[in-house]
Amino acid sequence: MTRPLSGDQLELVSDGYRATVATVGATLRRLSHDGRDLVLPFEADELRPNYRGAVLAPWPNRVVDGRYRFAGVDHQLALTEPSRGHALHGLVSWLEFEVVETAPDAVTLRTGIPAQAGYPFPLEVSVAYRLDSDGLTTVVSATNVGDAPAPYGTGPHPYLVGGEGRVDDWTLRLPARIVVDIVGERLLPGRTRSVGEGDGELDFRVPRPVGTTFIDHAFGGLEPDADGVTTVTVTDRAGSGAGIRWETGLPWVQVHTADLPDEGPGAGRRGLAVEPMTCPPDAFNSAEDLIVLEPGATATRSWTVFAV
Numbered sequence: 001m002t003r004p005l006s007g008d009q010l011e012l013v014s015d016g017y018r019a020t021v022a023t024v025g026a027t028l029r030r031l032s033h034d035g036r037d038l039v040l041p042f043e044a045d046e047l048r049p050n051y052r053g054a055v056l057a058p059w060p061n062r063v064v065d066g067r068y069r070f071a072g073v074d075h076q077l078a079l080t081e082p083s084r085g086h087a088l089h090g091l092v093s094w095l096e097f098e099v100v101e102t103a104p105d106a107v108t109l110r111t112g113i114p115a116q117a118g119y120p121f122p123l124e125v126s127v128a129y130r131l132d133s134d135g136l137t138t139v140v141s142a143t144n145v146g147d148a149p150a151p152y153g154t155g156p157h158p159y160l161v162g163g164e165g166r167v168d169d170w171t172l173r174l175p176a177r178i179v180v181d182i183v184g185e186r187l188l189p190g191r192t193r194s195v196g197e198g199d200g201e202l203d204f205r206v207p208r209p210v211g212t213t214f215i216d217h218a219f220g221g222l223e224p225d226a227d228g229v230t231t232v233t234v235t236d237r238a239g240s241g242a243g244i245r246w247e248t249g250l251p252w253v254q255v256h257t258a259d260l261p262d263e264g265p266g267a268g269r270r271g272l273a274v275e276p277m278t279c280p281p282d283a284f285n286s287a288e289d290l291i292v293l294e295p296g297a298t299a300t301r302s303w304t305v306f307a308v
């Protein structure tokens with residue numbers, strides 16, 4: 001039997017939830033609750049499209065031109081977003097992960113990032129998934145196994161499914177006060193401003209329909225709930241949908257309306273990418289909220305996707 005392109009398939013079941021994790025990239029390939037998709041899935045033998053369900057490390061989003069300077073040394077990363085000329089979404093998304101531990105409702109996977117041109121900082125990365133009545137919780141840990149400090153960031157890349165219809169039909173709740181403007185077709189990070197500035201097109205602090213709004217922006221100034229948890233939800237007219245929540249350590253979130261012409265006419269805007277991040281785009285250059293992992297140190301972050 002031919003091995004699927006996305007790797008070995010790991011099935012998790014608990015409390016009405018079902019998840020499929022693929023070993024290439026420790027990717028969340030499917031997640032459903034009572035038979036309803038919560039994330040935009042893809043097939044096991046399909047080359048993962050548009051980073052669906054990927055784990056992003058050792059950086060989320062873009063490093064502009066793939067160039068950065070760290071500890072007085074200039075580095076050039078491979079340009080993995082050639083159409084815009086950037087290094088996109090880190091290094092682990094196409095690595096094979098080994099399965100460390102499994103259970104009917106949980107799995108832990110592990111891989112190593114070897115020192116390489118552009119990122120000469122060896123890391124060990126583990127990804128743990130766990131299903132329970134609260135949803136699917138993901139825990140990502142990275143340990144610096146080298147002898148020099150390493151720049152680091154992480155986050156997930158799920159496309160949430162807000163029930164029936166498409167993104168235009170769904171209501172978004174996004175408790176963020178600020179947004180980073182994007183500049184030009186290369187989506188360069190621009191000015192950081194209030195979401196309420198101008199016509200408030202990107203202000204979703206009060207839940208409202210997305211409509212035809214184009215979003216591919218990083219949001220900050222997150223306003224957690226009373227329990228200290230930041231929650232983003234997307235729902236249809238009947239109130240069904242999906243959400244993602246996280247605690248401290250992920251002060252940014254990238255949101256994208258999945259306007260994806262490469263998927264064919266009418267195929268875009270079928271899911272809303274909601275990506276909690278430890279840092280904003282191009283943090284390897286700005287150093288804003290950049291994690292610096294000292295030798296032997298570990299950074300751990302987690303988030304939960306759940307049914308609404």
